[in-house]
Amino acid sequence: MDKLFEHPRSLRKVSTHYCAGCGHGIAHRLVAQAVDELGIREKIIAVAPVGCAVLAYDYWDFDCTEAAHGRALAVATAIKRVRPDNIVFTYQGDGDLAAIGTNETIHAANRGENLTVIFINNAVYGMTGGQMAPTTLAGQKTATTPRGRDVATQGYPLKISELVAQLPAVKYVERVSLINPGEVMKARKAVLTAFRNQIDKVGFSLVEILSPCPTYWGKSPQASMDWIKDTMTKEFPLGRIK
Amino acid sequence: MAEKRILMAGNEAIAEGAIQAGLDFYAGYPITPQNELTAYMAEHMQARGKVFIQAESELAAINMVFGASATGVRAMTSSSSPGISLKQEGISYMAGCRLPGVIVNMMRGGPGLGNISPSQSDYFQATKGGGHGDYRTIVLAPHSVQECYDMMFDSFDLADAYRVPVMILGDGMLGQMMEPVLFKTKTAVRKPLVEKPWALTGCAGRQANIIRSLLLKDGALEELNKELQATYAKIQKKEQRWEEMFVDDAQVIVVAYGIMARVAKNIVSSMRAKGVRIGLIRPITLWPFPVDAFISRRKSSLKYLVVEMSYGQMVEDVKLALECKSPVAFFGKAGGAVPEEKEIIKHIKALLHG
Numbered sequence: 282m283d284k285l286f287e288h289p290r291s292l293r294k295v296s297t298h299y300c301a302g303c304g305h306g307i308a309h310r311l312v313a314q315a316v317d318e319l320g321i322r323e324k325i326i327a328v329a330p331v332g333c334a335v336l337a338y339d340y341w342d343f344d345c346t347e348a349a350h351g352r353a354l355a356v357a358t359a360i361k362r363v364r365p366d367n368i369v370f371t372y373q374g375d376g377d378l379a380a381i382g383t384n385e386t387i388h389a390a391n392r393g394e395n396l397t398v399i400f401i402n403n404a405v406y407g408m409t410g411g412q413m414a415p416t417t418l419a420g421q422k423t424a425t426t427p428r429g430r431d432v433a434t435q436g437y438p439l440k441i442s443e444l445v446a447q448l449p450a451v452k453y454v455e456r457v458s459l460i461n462p463g464e465v466m467k468a469r470k471a472v473l474t475a476f477r478n479q480i481d482k483v484g485f486s487l488v489e490i491l492s493p494c495p496t497y498w499g500k501s502p503q504a505s506m507d508w509i510k511d512t513m514t515k516e517f518p519l520g521r522i523k
Numbered sequence: 524m525a526e527k528r529i530l531m532a533g534n535e536a537i538a539e540g541a542i543q544a545g546l547d548f549y550a551g552y553p554i555t556p557q558n559e560l561t562a563y564m565a566e567h568m569q570a571r572g573k574v575f576i577q578a579e580s581e582l583a584a585i586n587m588v589f590g591a592s593a594t595g596v597r598a599m600t601s602s603s604s605p606g607i608s609l610k611q612e613g614i615s616y617m618a619g620c621r622l623p624g625v626i627v628n629m630m631r632g633g634p635g636l637g638n639i640s641p642s643q644s645d646y647f648q649a650t651k652g653g654g655h656g657d658y659r660t661i662v663l664a665p666h667s668v669q670e671c672y673d674m675m676f677d678s679f680d681l682a683d684a685y686r687v688p689v690m691i692l693g694d695g696m697l698g699q700m701m702e703p704v705l706f707k708t709k710t711a712v713r714k715p716l717v718e719k720p721w722a723l724t725g726c727a728g729r730q731a732n733i734i735r736s737l738l739l740k741d742g743a744l745e746e747l748n749k750e751l752q753a754t755y756a757k758i759q760k761k762e763q764r765w766e767e768m769f770v771d772d773a774q775v776i777v778v779a780y781g782i783m784a785r786v787a788k789n790i791v792s793s794m795r796a797k798g799v800r801i802g803l804i805r806p807i808t809l810w811p812f813p814v815d816a817f818i819s820r821r822k823s824s825l826k827y828l829v830v831e832m833s834y835g836q837m838v839e840d841v842k843l844a845l846e847c848k849s850p851v852a853f854f855g856k857a858g859g860a861v862p863e864e865k866e867i868i869k870h871i872k873a874l875l876h877g
Contacts, residue, residue: 322726323725323726323727323728324725324727325725325726326593326594326723326724326725328590335737336737336739338731338733338735341731342726342731343725343726343731344723344724344725344726344731344732344733345723345731345732345733345734346590346593346620346723346733346734346735347616347620347734347735347736347737348586348589348590349586349589349612349613349616352582352583352586352589352613355578355582355583355584355586355587355589355590356586356587356589356590356593357590358576358583358587358590359548359550359574359576359586359587359588359589359590359591359598360590360591360593360594360723362548362574362576362591363547363548363574363591363594363596363598364594364724364725367724367725384579384580384582384583385579385582385583385586387579388578388579388583
């Protein structure tokens with residue numbers, strides 16, 4: 282009998298600390314599966330963010346370092362430059378990658394560092410209690426936008442993937458979601474592509490994953506998936522950006 | 524082969540010393556008065572098969588050093604005062620993650636943007652931790668261009684041996700001035716590197732390594748802090764470095780480091796030649812502060828004069844080292860002003876005749 286399903290070697294057998302309906306579990310698994318499928322577990326050096334995924338190294342079973350909030354791509358840049366034969370990736374949330382770390386993100390992308398970036402966009406700061414993120418939608422209520430994000434004073438949702446895609450050294454940018462099995466399979470393919478690009482020395486590759494945060498959206502897991510599908514993707518359209 | 528002396532600026536001597544000491548990775552960001560150091564790295568690192576990156580900010584530069592160091596290679600950044608303030612976050616993370624690395628601060632006038640003239644006003648920041656959390660960095664203070672070069676070997680060895688960040692604390696004058704430097708012979712340079720089983724290299728044939736300072740489990744962070752404190756205690760015991768001149772029969776001992784020690788040396792030598800019983804203690808490690816240099820010299824009849832290009836920072840450590848058993852006077856200037864020889868001599872004479 283063929284084995285159709287197994288626990289990824291790169292994923293530790295531990296119970297999750299993420300909230301019910303959180304997208305990080307699926308995204309962690311997609312990364313682990315891609316690493317296994319490409320046979321690169323022993324070459325991986327991962328850079329974890331500050332945010333809900335700060336403990337990503339408790340889930341992945343390969344070499345991993347923390348990075349200060351927003352600095353993951355500076356850390357990853359140096360790792361890849363001194364160890365070009367390793368496969369180096371960052372896993373960052375919207376606050377980490379698109380607010381406090383915007384400078385590191387733009388410049389690592391502009392230098393065309395041969396890195397893989399997994400960018401989790403859930404439109405809030407989850408770890409600290411659901412504050413406004415750079416990607417928070419107009420009108421979206423958060424802990425720091427109790428009457429909804431007012432674009433007149435708080436700006437518009439920041440489309441960092443589209444910004445990064447403008448840079449000549451950036452090779453691959455795709456936005457995916459986790460809203461149903463079909464979309465998860467697309468996300469899986471995108472994550473694989475972003476890693477394969479690094480192996481093939483193609484260059485800077487970023488996958489943005491729209492990910493549910495039922496806790497701070499104040500929605501059930503299913504309603505959160507529906508909100509991504511009906512509302513979030515209007516601001517952040519799915520598909521290949523570059 | 525005949526000894527070969529090369530005329531270099533302090534900034535260049537630091538860069539060359541670091542490269543010869545096995546530097547693999549350098550990241551920097553432009554700031555005066557240390558730009559010659561970054562330019563030297565840009566010229567020489569890549570040519571010698573090493574990595575040079577001009578970072579997008581001081582924050583990125585120190586975090587690149589963090590990343591490179593996490594893989595086990597020798598990594599370094601340099602800057603001057605305002606830039607070093609920005610790097611404090613990364614230095615704290617390196618201390619928390621037990622990552623070695625070297626940070627050069629060629630101090631300039633502060634606070635704020637200050638100016639680009641030499642200063643010693645970052646002593647507190649360098650020696651008392653600097654960033655958040657309960658940590659120390661080893662701080663080495665060169666006082667000549669030759670010492671700028673020599674100290675780089677020591678700094679990387681110390682960083683690796685204790686898994687701590689090491690800071691070279693110089694100033695704008697030392698960075699800019701030129702003196703002949705004698706390079707070490709190749710055989711003297713080759714030292715066995717410390718094993719780094721903790722480094723991130725890919726987990727082939729071993730369990731995955733994790734570099735982290737986030738420790739949420741009950742008691743785990745306290746354990747890390749205890750480990751750090753034990754390391755710092757060992758460093759304090761074994762790594763105090765200082766130079767002394769004419770201290771044994773001195774009535775007045777001048778205490779100065781870095782470029783001020785250079786000025787003080789001249790004064791002490793010329794006054795000794797005239798029969799004045801004056802001596803000098805030059806701390807070479809600012810942390811650990813060379814307390815041992817003062818222990819046998821704590822007496823009320825022996826006076827001290829601390830001279831700094833600041834309004835009084837190291838003087839606090841001198842007082843602590845002396846446990847208030849000797850009178851300690853201070854003379855210092857900062858913000859672009861440099862204590863002059865005749866002013867220092869005036870203060871010495873006041874102590875001798877006071």
